[in-house]
Amino acid sequence: MPFLRTFFNACECRILEESNDSLTVQLTEEADRALMNRPFYWHYKDQLGQPGDPLAFTFFTKDPGRLLKYQEEYITFGSPRFHQFLLYAQKRASFIKMYETSISSKTVQLEPWLFVHFHLSYEANGKKEKLVPLALHLISGTFSNNFSEKLTSLSLSHMIAPYHYVLSPLITPASGLNRMKKRLRQDIIQEEHDWAKSALEKKKIELALLDSFFEQNEENNAHFEREKAAIIRRFEPVIRISVLNGGLFYIAQNGR
Amino acid sequence: MKPAILYDDSWEKFLEKELQSASSPGSLSLFKLTAETKNRILPSDFNGLLAPDFLPHIQFLPHQIKTAQTVMEEMNGTAILADEVGLGKTIEAGLILKEYMLRGLVSRVLILAPASLVSQWAKELREKFQIFALVQRKKPDWSWNGVQIASIDSAKQSKFADVFSDTLFDMVIIDEAHRLKNPATKNHQFVNGLNKTYCLLLTATPVQNNADELFHLVSLLKPGLFGNNGFFQTQFKDGKRSMQNRDAFHALLKQVMIRNVRTNVEKEPIKRFVQTIRITPSKEEKAFYESLSDCLPGAITLLTLQREACSSKYAALATLIKQEGFAQTNTAALAGAIKQNSKADKALDIVKQLNEKVLIFTQYRATQQYLELFFRSHDIPAVSFQGNFKKGKKDWMIELFKGPARVLIATEAGSEGLNLQFCRHVINFDLPWNPMKLEQRIGRVHRYGQNQDVYIYHLAYKQSIEDRMLALLYEKIALFQTAIGKLDTILDQNWIEDHLKDAFHTSKSVGEWEIKMQNLAAVLE
Numbered sequence: 001m002p003f004l005r006t007f008f009n010a011c012e013c014r015i016l017e018e019s020n021d022s023l024t025v026q027l028t029e030e031a032d033r034a035l036m037n038r039p040f041y042w043h044y045k046d047q048l049g050q051p052g053d054p055l056a057f058t059f060f061t062k063d064p065g066r067l068l069k070y071q072e073e074y075i076t077f078g079s080p081r082f083h084q085f086l087l088y089a090q091k092r093a094s095f096i097k098m099y100e101t102s103i104s105s106k107t108v109q110l111e112p113w114l115f116v117h118f119h120l121s122y123e124a125n126g127k128k129e130k131l132v133p134l135a136l137h138l139i140s141g142t143f144s145n146n147f148s149e150k151l152t153s154l155s156l157s158h159m160i161a162p163y164h165y166v167l168s169p170l171i172t173p174a175s176g177l178n179r180m181k182k183r184l185r186q187d188i189i190q191e192e193h194d195w196a197k198s199a200l201e202k203k204k205i206e207l208a209l210l211d212s213f214f215e216q217n218e219e220n221n222a223h224f225e226r227e228k229a230a231i232i233r234r235f236e237p238v239i240r241i242s243v244l245n246g247g248l249f250y251i252a253q254n255g256r
Numbered sequence: 257m258k259p260a261i262l263y264d265d266s267w268e269k270f271l272e273k274e275l276q277s278a279s280s281p282g283s284l285s286l287f288k289l290t291a292e293t294k295n296r297i298l299p300s301d302f303n304g305l306l307a308p309d310f311l312p313h314i315q316f317l318p319h320q321i322k323t324a325q326t327v328m329e330e331m332n333g334t335a336i337l338a339d340e341v342g343l344g345k346t347i348e349a350g351l352i353l354k355e356y357m358l359r360g361l362v363s364r365v366l367i368l369a370p371a372s373l374v375s376q377w378a379k380e381l382r383e384k385f386q387i388f389a390l391v392q393r394k395k396p397d398w399s400w401n402g403v404q405i406a407s408i409d410s411a412k413q414s415k416f417a418d419v420f421s422d423t424l425f426d427m428v429i430i431d432e433a434h435r436l437k438n439p440a441t442k443n444h445q446f447v448n449g450l451n452k453t454y455c456l457l458l459t460a461t462p463v464q465n466n467a468d469e470l471f472h473l474v475s476l477l478k479p480g481l482f483g484n485n486g487f488f489q490t491q492f493k494d495g496k497r498s499m500q501n502r503d504a505f506h507a508l509l510k511q512v513m514i515r516n517v518r519t520n521v522e523k524e525p526i527k528r529f530v531q532t533i534r535i536t537p538s539k540e541e542k543a544f545y546e547s548l549s550d551c552l553p554g555a556i557t558l559l560t561l562q563r564e565a566c567s568s569k570y571a572a573l574a575t576l577i578k579q580e581g582f583a584q585t586n587t588a589a590l591a592g593a594i595k596q597n598s599k600a601d602k603a604l605d606i607v608k609q610l611n612e613k614v615l616i617f618t619q620y621r622a623t624q625q626y627l628e629l630f631f632r633s634h635d636i637p638a639v640s641f642q643g644n645f646k647k648g649k650k651d652w653m654i655e656l657f658k659g660p661a662r663v664l665i666a667t668e669a670g671s672e673g674l675n676l677q678f679c680r681h682v683i684n685f686d687l688p689w690n691p692m693k694l695e696q697r698i699g700r701v702h703r704y705g706q707n708q709d710v711y712i713y714h715l716a717y718k719q720s721i722e723d724r725m726l727a728l729l730y731e732k733i734a735l736f737q738t739a740i741g742k743l744d745t746i747l748d749q750n751w752i753e754d755h756l757k758d759a760f761h762t763s764k765s766v767g768e769w770e771i772k773m774q775n776l777a778a779v780l781e
Binding site: 009076078090092117189208210213214230235244 | 258259260261262263264266267268270271272274275277278279280281282283284285286287289290291293294295297298299300301302303307309310311312313328329332333334354358359360361385386388448449451452453454475478479480481483484487
């Protein structure tokens with residue numbers, strides 16, 4: 001799982017050993033506290049005022065076919081552990097600020113971009129999801145269509161480099177975000193929503209069946225309402241929008 | 257029609273604060289990693305299953321995948337899973353549960369199973385699906401916001417009624433759901449009162465007595481599929497037992513029920529070798545058997561008593577001893593004269609030759625005890641298994657059978673939910689009057705997970721009641737199986753079983769029983 005290597009590198013944990021099917025890592029104190037679920041140990045060390053001893057841990061990406069020892073774990077995309085890591089990565093980098101760096105003796109002017117990964121979830125009697133990346137130039141108000149690809153070719157740092165300076169946004173990030181949301185809504189309305197139509201169709205049929213079962217039987221009103229609510233939960237179509245992560249990127253103009 | 261759009265502003269709330277702070281060095285790669293990984297694992301389509309890719313360590317069978325997919329795509333997460341015993345209903349339910357959890361549609365789950373299967377459920381979910389469930393025991397906490405497993409008896413207590421009426425479960429799964437077939441019972445009413453979005457009912461025997469049971473089961477899932485009760489009675493039922501408008505009924509039933517049958521599922525089925533061993537009784541055994549008609553207790557038919565004697569003298573004595581003055585009878589003396597059980601000797605031969613684990617079934621407690629001592633006296637480690645053992649004891653017996661013990665002796669009542677795929681030899685020490693019971697027995701070893709051929713041995717005394725049973729029932733077993741196994745005829749099952757039961761228990765003589773059985777077989781053919 002290349003995920004693990006990238007993840008631990010980014011969390012500044014040293015990788016001690018790596019093979020095709022396993023990875024051993026020395027956790028940092030921060031990572032141990034956040035990921036290893038041992039609050040009592042850390043509480044105890046904190047009370048004593050002693051430095052703790054972060055764990056070294058081995059993750060197998062292929063079942064080793066033997067009993068696992070303490071500090072060993074088998075991890076797949078279905079493991080709670082994997083989802084814990086993913087959630088931690090998302091929280092740690094939920095909002096980032098990045099600056100382009102170039103080797104230059106002249107001063108470089110950097111322009112602000114708001115870049116957001118929107119998470120769209122289409123729900124009815126089932127669910128599909130997609131990520132929509134949107135990037136807005138916070139001076140001109142134009143959207144870029146290939147911002148993610150552009151980022152990969154640039155060298156970026158979390159600190160501004162010497163001889164670089166930034167232009168302040170004319171559009172605040174908050175109102176930039178509002179423009180993005182507006183655009184997202186317009187795009188969604190343009191889409192075909194056959195899935196929602198068929199879900200509503202099914203809902204209608206199920207509600208009719210339910211009516212035929214109860215036939216205005218007053219005694220069973222509570223039961224009827226309960227079943228009706230369940231049908232609505234199963235079939236009522238809805239689209240949920242949330243932000244996976246986003247950031248402010250300062251990019252030199254020719255990079256636009 | 258435009259669906260509603262809901263916006264989650266939790267990220268936005270922290271935007272102003274985040275703008276003031278600087279990022280850390282690794283944050284860009286975490287930023288990208290999150291987006292790339294999320295993109296890779298999110299459900300990009302309404303249809304199809306994500307779960308198998310997330311669980312690479314399990315080889316799902318094609319019918320299990322197909323079942324999970326049908327439940328999700330066509331049945332909208334409300335279904336009766338009615339596979340034959342041993343095809344992996346639990347696996348299917350786990351797969352469906354995992355799929356809904358991965359898609360983020362389900363998080364709060366209630367699983368109700370018989371008390372004896374609760375830990376097994378937890379273990380399967382943990383080991384196969386990496387779902388970590390809370391097992392509710394003496395002091396249950398129903399507010400748990402994840403997957404919880406409980407026995408229906410502990411959950412239905414009236415002191416919890418308020419908690420359950422206020423709790424919404426995303427999914428409810430009920431194992432051995434045929435226990436809910438009667439709407440007058442507390443079990444049924446309890447499940448009916450649960451607030452649930454999705455619901456799975458698991459049972460290998462969706463119908464036991466009549467089609468009304470099916471109506472009540474379906475009404476838990478999808479009230480109105482068959483109309484209301486009055487409509488159902490007039491439209492689909494014809495008298496107490498029979499059905500009319502079968503095609504329409506089956507079409508509706510298929511909307512909520514999936515039944516996989518072994519013959520359709522297995523491409524290269526595990527072979528099953530059945531061997532009937534006819535044993536000549538010893539002189540003493542024969543004399544005892546023949547003397548039974550002389551001291552027949554009032555309430556018991558000769559057939560029943562003879563069947564007991566065919567198992568072991570102890571099984572018959574357990575009944576006979578209740579009569580006053582039995583100790584003085586000729587029969588008692590004849591029983592005392594039997595020093596060896598010819599069947600037990602044969603079973604011992606088989607066990608010694610095989611040098612493998614052997615599962616032995618008997619219907620009688622007395623025979624079970626006798627066999628356990630008998631094997632031990634021949635230095636073969638044997639353990640017993642009964643339905644009324646406590647959970648821990650059951651588990652321990654299975655562990656012993658996996659480990660040092662060579663032989664497990666089980667009574668019928670203990671066999672529900674038993675998974676013994678590591679064993680492939682079954683000895684039927686005595687024969688049940690209902691051939692379907694036999695299928696249940698064999699299903700303990702011939703089931704999902706078994707990867708070797710299975711060997712079955714029927715033991716029967718020559719010229720005894722069992723000999724007749726073999727001729728009448730078991731050599732026609734294929735006939736009964738085809739009549740009983742299929743979904744299309746699932747409703748016929750009960751009258752066949754009724755007849756079998758009736759024929760056995762009310763017949764005064766073997767002759768009468770034989771005639772009834774021949775009539776039944778003729779009808780089926």
